[in-house]
Amino acid sequence: MGGYGDVQMLNEDGTRMDGRRPDELRKIEIEAGVVPVADGSARVQWGTNLAIAAVYGPMEAHPRKISRQDRCVLDVRYNMAPFSVTDRIRPGFNRRSREIGKVTANALESVVQLELYPRSKIRVEIEIMCAEAGTRCVGLTAASVALADAGIPMTDMVVSVASGRVNGVVVLDLNKEEDNYGDADLPMGILPNSGELVFLQMDGDLSPEDFQEAWDYNMGAAKEIHEIMVAALAARYGGDA
């Protein structure tokens, strides 16, 4: 968050620098089954973001110390490829990635029926190949499709998207400049069928009205994103049988 409120981010007609309306999503394309050796996988192209998620499992929970008698554990890794950003990221331990992995795991654990596979684990591997704001949302969305593709039982899919505010106007699905120069970032993980939340973070400064508007934008976009996820799975499994 830069608080660079003076940078002009909106056009005269109210559209954003990339031509979108304030309540418009970036272009999203999803394909399931893109990692042939994995049990399930998905690729999400979201604006310039490219995320690939793969799922392995359920499998024996190694090391023993993470194994739980009563349920499965989700072993989630989120990683950004060194070339995914303008200034190369050195490979290795990264605190931000570790944190995102953890909150992603918490979100997914809220929907995966963990009690069906006691003493085992499910690996979720999220790789961000190209980044352009909102990578944690793109990663969580990709992971959700990958889990479904792997046949893991869940009570709902997880749709993740972020909204914020630039030049006093609340906007849906921040791009890179909007994330850098805007006033706030509100990413959410939403269950499209129940409207419940499994993931919530916020940075910046939002008035109560703006907060509500950003919240509503995310909730409204969830349906559209969900449809794209469903279409990706239907494309792979041939529709009806």
Added chain:
Amino acid sequence: MSDSGDVGRLVIPGDSLGEIGERRAGHGVLRRNGELIATRLGHLREKDGELSVNPVHTAYTPRPGDLIVGYVEGMRSNIWFIDIGGPFNAILPMSLAAGKVDFGATREYMDVGSTVLCRVQEVDENHGAVVTMKGMGLRKLNSGFVDTVPSHLLSRVVGVDGQMLKSIKEASDCRMVVGQNGRIWIEGDASGTRLARSALSVIREAGHRPDIESRVRGILDE
């Protein structure tokens, strides 16, 4: 959105299947807030008022009596740990091995990497299985090859009254044993094995399609 007109459609986790009404929740279906929802990716089925999902993928869960092809992953002095392809390993106690084994001699008898044909003896409430090698035909496999097919497609491999499996065996001139855990042992000459594997490959790719039988016959006739 609640009658059998939906049967056969693809559902994804979280999809609403309508109000509960008179129906029951079967495999892959959950009751929530007065309605039924799908929890698995798969195709909707309805039978005798029970709504269920035929999943596109299933992890193998062992059941007593299942014939399985396992790999020895480790051992102690009186027990082997067998990878059965499920969420976790099964155990084979010394007392249930095929012949007589001396205490501490488990490694000589069957080392890590050995392939065994065994049967599930019992399963505890946590899906942990005990397997046995005492029984007809159960043994360590010393030759041949093991291919894998997802467990939910095994019925396609076997076919109605075992016809599909019979056709594959005849065309390839191979011995084949289908493990319930999705592992299939094949023994024959190199070209026969490859033919059998090609047939299995077709089933892996297109097993959910209704024309699978003719596709496999196409491969076998070549």
Added chain:
Amino acid sequence: MGIPLVPGLLRDHLNELAERDERVDGRGRLEGRPIEVEVNPIERAEGSARVRMGDTIVYAGVKFQIMTPYSDRPDQGGLMTSAEIRPIAGRNWEPGPPSEESIELGRVVDRGIRESGCIDVNGLCILPGEKAWQVIIDLHAISDDGNLFDAFALAAIVALRNATLPAERFDVGEDEPLELSCTPIMCSYHKVGGRFVYDANGEEELGGDERIHITLGDEGHVHSLQKGLRGVFTSEEFDDIMQAARARRDELMELVESLEQD
């Protein structure tokens, strides 16, 4: 689907197939798997490539940074190759520090590029003694079904050939394409069932023995060789695969040239 983790039966089966001059997937001994190459799929990288060989899928990304030249080589820039095989690439890849395998992979690909001289490190100089370009190639595996070596090497050279020096971003001039003076291409041969085969898949790697990696540049020049794992091979075996590598290199060169995006 997954690879059978049964070295015992697998090796016997591979031996049997080899006796009949056959391979598990029906390919000829020196035949490669189908290849797909995508140029510059990663917008944030200065050059990138996605390569698919059978079910092995990798990405290579080229990034440029400004470095201070070493005092004993004030006119030269730098080249670095780093390979990471993240757990996404397969059931058996564990999280943690780089494994010996991934280190070897990175170094073998690096040598092939470096020793070919395809990048003129003197040409990377911006201001002698003060500023020079450092070229960093990052190799990232997404799906491992064998022969990551060749997939990485191909992705790296395609990414380099389509890379642009980001001079404007660093305020040192105008953007221009990275110039390469030749095209090093790697061919790897694994000993499976007692004989060398080209482009081993996951099963063949699992049940096979030693491997030889050959990087050839233009006009048949040999730029690097590496033998991996335990085992022995004869001069005849080597001559045979060297001949095969020359032929294959020409085929791959045609492919690489056909991808040019001018």
